[in-house]
Amino acid sequence: MLTLHTAEHLLAGPGAAPLPGGAVLVDGDRISRVGPYEELAAEFPHARVRRWPGVLTPGLLVRGADVLLERTYYPDDPYETTELGAEPISGAEALAALTMTEARWGNSARRATQKLLARGVVAVTGRLAIPAVRTAVARSGLTVLPPAQPSGPPSLDPFAGRDAAEQAFYGALEAGVPARFAVFAVPDVRALLEQGATSCVATVIGGRLLHRRR
Known part of the structure; x- marks a missing residue:
């Protein structure tokens, strides 16, 4: 089943500009398309839609x-x-x-x-x-x-000790890659570091919704 995940802002990866009303189209365990929600919804009218508040980013x-x-x-x-x-x-x-x-x-x-x-x-x-x-x-x-060079004491919060939220991203959101992303209930990308990872409302891995804030 095709699933269209959309949020108020989408940040596809490090160096990318935030896309207002952006969306990720998931087909099985992979990302099929990334782009404006209105365009993807018109092209794939039968896709299930999940609307999220805040910012949709690569997983951390x-x-x-x-x-x-x-x-x-x-x-x-x-x-x-x-x-x-x-x-x-x-x-x-x-x-x-x-x-x-x-x-x-x-x-x-x-x-x-x-x-x-x-x-x-x-x-x-x-x-x-x-x-x-x-x-x-x-x-x-x-x-x-594999083990990586630590950038500070290990923390459950991937944003801890980071200068920019993008430093905590794992990969980028683009067609053909595994569907791994997260959504944070923050007003914009700049608020990610300020409010931290506990603002997460959804985490998707392999196309499966593995965390959803109740």
Whole structure:
């Protein structure tokens, strides 16, 4: 089925000018066309339409997945937060006190990947050593890339420490590429850094809507 995703602004990639009323036409797991919504809607009148508020961009990239997923524990809400608190736990001493097992690491990684998807993330870099963590990431749909030079402490927010929002983009939106993009409920592109990735309202990977803010 063809699906037409449109937002108030579309930013196709680094260096591209924002396109008011832009849209992405998805056919299966790939982008078929990118352009003004009115033109694509007229050419493909039977496509399902998803209208989003804000800015539609390429999906985001997070560096340091090994630190975020294998050296940071995410308490299970609500079952553990009364005892452990809601904030992620890191540091060798604190993790040792949790008596971590592979299964527990896998469950923590599953919660972390949901947080990443909720921030528009479609890809991560790092070398994952724990099998249960690798399984959780594979099932999430996130792409795992080789380790990359860190640009600051690893963060769940891909915009953290960036000078421009485009620095966090993974790829660009164009015909023929995998359908990986995100939508942020911000008034314009300049507000992306100011409001951060938690403004994400939708994340699409492989043409599938994997996160939608309720």
